[in-house]
Amino acid sequence: MDYTNAFNDIVRAQKDAQRQLDFDDSQRELAGVEVGRIGRFLSPEAREALREGRGDGSRGGSSMSALDWMMLNDxxxxxxxxxxxxxxxxxxxxxxxxxxxxxxxxxxxxxxxxxxxxxxxxxxxxxxxxxxxxxxxxxxxxxxxxxxxxxxxxxxxxxxxxxxxxxxxxxxxxxxxxxxxxxxxxxxxxxxxxxxxxxxxxxxxxxxxxxxxxxxxxxxxxxxxxxxxxxxxxxxxxxxxxxxxxx
Structure with missing residues (x-):
């Protein structure tokens, strides 16, 4: 068995999974969805803006544009x-x-x-x-x-x-x-x-x-x-x- 290739395949799979998780989390944060994890992509101001946009939840959630996200975070x-x-x-x-x-x-x-x-x-x-x-x-x-x-x-x-x-x-x-x-x-x-x-x-x-x-x-x-x-x-x-x- 080629253990080196197998190890590299495992590492690549882990990185792919992490990238997918990061992407999913960023999309959830942009949509204002709470997933029980510490926010890693939006600033506190952006998250607050999303909470205010959602209000009491009667509107079914809101999203933040990519431009707003960049303005708030950079x-x-x-x-x-x-x-x-x-x-x-x-x-x-x-x-x-x-x-x-x-x-x-x-x-x-x-x-x-x-x-x-x-x-x-x-x-x-x-x-x-x-x-x-x-x-x-x-x-x-x-x-x-x-x-x-x-x-x-x-x-x-x-x-x-x-x-x-x-x-x-x-x-x-x-x-x-x-x-x-x-x-x-x-x-x-x-x-x-x-x-x-x-x-x-x-x-x-x-x-x-x-x-x-x-x-x-x-x-x-x-x-x-x-x-x-x-x-x-x-x-x-x-x-x-x-x-x-x-x-």
């Missing part, structure tokens, strides 16, 4: 978790404020551009056109209008210039891009909150620290800073008629 984890959640709340507030401001700027930029298009010269078919600094009449996409057609337009001298239109159009694009960027950060923070508050599968302390670093990285992008105002239509207008000599 002070280092609790400190890391609290730090991450505080940083998350600060970042969420900063992002919400930034989004509100960005939406206002985008709305203002859109309104200004709409006014510019309304005041622009129109072709017979209603297409808005603008005169650039060189006297060339252009459509919104920058294409030069047929000079013969341009010669039929009756310019008043107060129409918005092509340069102003481009500046306002680009400003609106930048404002909309800023809104989209903020919304992406908002979604990411929402995903982080969901991960941090997972009651059944909470992140490890190391993961909590990683998440806090990312939270702070996002939040740092929303430090108070000067934001450019949209360019108003009244700041620049074309005053010269196109040079139609030689037509």
């Amino acid at each position: 002070p280092a984890y609790a400190r890391a978790y609290e730090g991450a959640m505080n940083a998350l709340a600060d970042a969420e507030r900063a992002v919400d404020r930034a989004l509100e401001q960005a939406l206002e700027r985008a709305e203002t930029a859109q309104s200004i551009l709409d006014d510019t298009l309304e005041n622009a010269m129109k072709l017979p078919d209603g297409t808005a056109v603008f005169m650039d600094a060189e006297g060339v009449v252009r459509s919104e996409d920058g294409e030069a209008i047929d000079p013969v057609l341009a010669a039929t337009l009756e310019w008043q001298g107060n129409e918005p210039s092509y340069e102003l239109f481009v500046e306002q159009r680009d400003g609106l694009g930048a404002a909309n891009d800023a809104v989209a960027d903020i919304r992406r950060d908002q979604v990411e923070l929402g995903d982080i909150r969901e991960e941090l508050t997972d009651q059944d599968d909470p992140p490890s302390k190391e993961r909590v620290n990683v998440l806090q670093d990312r939270i702070e990285e996002i939040g740092s992008g929303y430090a108070p800073r000067e934001q450019p105002e949209p360019v108003a239509s009244t700041q620049s207008f074309s005053a010269a008629k196109p040079d139609l000599a030689g037509l």
